[in-house]
Amino acid sequence: MGWEEKQVRGYLEFVQTAQRYHGRPIFALFCGDKDAAGKSWCPDCVTAEPVVRKELHNMPDESVFIYCLVGDRTYWKDPNNEFRKNLKLTGVPTLLKYGTPQKLVEEECFKAELVRMLFTED
């Protein structure tokens, strides 16, 4: 069947989408919001996104890739935002395999090999 992508914005949408695909491998990339021109306020996210997208074909069949915009910079910097509190995210970009402790944070997302490892790890 291959894989599919879902684009969401904000914590609530993310959780709803993840729940809907419960039972399938779910990978999520969290990035800062993009402006009207499509550029994120988070420079690392701008670097990481193409690297991650290039490796998506390595995800196992039936996977769901959730591309999640977390919010604007102020929201992100708030130490109590839901992503930090509930998903324990510490930085953007974060690429993780939902429901496991496997994740890559910030510069780790720039490395194609690490991204590939995350997608193909048993």
Place this chain on the structure above:
Amino acid sequence: EAAKYEKKVMVLDFVMPTPLGNSWGLGGTCVNVGCIPKKLMHQAALLGQALQDSRKYGWQFTEEVKHNWMTMTESVQNYIGSLNWGYRVSLREKNVTYENAYGEFVGPHTVKATNKRGVEKLYTAERFLIATGERPRYLGIPGDKEYCISSDDLFSLPYCPGKTLVVGASYVALECAGFLAGLGLDVTVMVRSILLRGFDQDIANKIGEYMEEHGINFIREFVPIKVEQIEEGTPGRLKVTAKSTTGNQIIEGEYNTVLLAIGRDACTRKIGLDKVGVKINEKTGKIPVNDEEQTNVPYIYAVGDILQDKLELTPVAIQAGRLLVQRLYGGATSKCDYVNVPTTVFTPLEYGACGYSEETAVEKFGEENIEVYHSHFWPLEWTVPSRDNNKCYAKIICNIQDNERVIGFHVLGPNAGEITQGFAAAMKCGLTKEQLDSTIGIHPVCAEV
């Protein structure tokens, strides 16, 4: 470490599943089925005790406090999972090739790696380092592999073990018995002869006494001869038949879980060492090495629990491995110092030690040449909740002929590990009794004793 020196490195890590089908990720015994989950579960038990004590300190709560095995196990396994992943990322970032495959020698400088799907690959290398560790030993009696569990299974057990029989008197057995009882389970320990072989026996007996006074049953001088299943389940019900070691008496008991902790065997028999001529001790399976961790085959090295006559501790293996690589590729000369390595047993009453036990000191130096200073103490924190007076204990063993140098340090009490670490450093510097006496104590802490 080797990758730091720009060497091309590969790691072959494969876990043979337990008889019950259990396996785990990268990190070895300590991370997955040893020190890490053990300490976390020990902590869970200590917290239970703390909750009880807290009432005397004024905390008021009316509900009964209960323990949920699944919640604890899930948290512990989650943490271990993050460690496994961390190691994968770390190896990858340092360009170390990792294969989840079973490695064995097939010829000079050549290793065969078989993954879990049975696919084989051959690799050659300039040098090899064996660090395959050990696995729990089974009794070799009917029902042992089918119905008993070992420490390999305990820390990820998907159901609460219930009423448990722990067979063995090693630190693994006592630590597990200790935290299981601390979590509220009915625990019995079946001991063949003595407790904590190899450790100071005076202290070993105090540990046993403390555990007994705190509700852990001990059956001494018996060994199981048969384990049968009465009822299947998670947990099920098992019947254990045991025979006395001193006579013909037979006893029977019923338990939900039987945990075997009677020793560990080195994983050296099935890795093709004979194909490359590496000598092992046929009886124990351990590998003798020189003081540079080299086996009798010059390009093959070994570290860790599989070494003959060396301490089976994670930090020792790590240090030996690091120094080895620094000597091989970094031009360093330091060898691993196996003397005065501190260690701690995390039984309910923790025991920290560094250096000689009293028996070994007497044997080596002669009773007239050593002086033992000891003291019982009552931790301040235990006074308010009226916990045991006079159970905690500390002793040092000094060599009279060498300026009363401290050659053995033993402490039995809370946070023993934290206390011991500092004294180990002092002993490395040649601590003498006089220096110890002239060091003013921190008050009020246990360590001031």
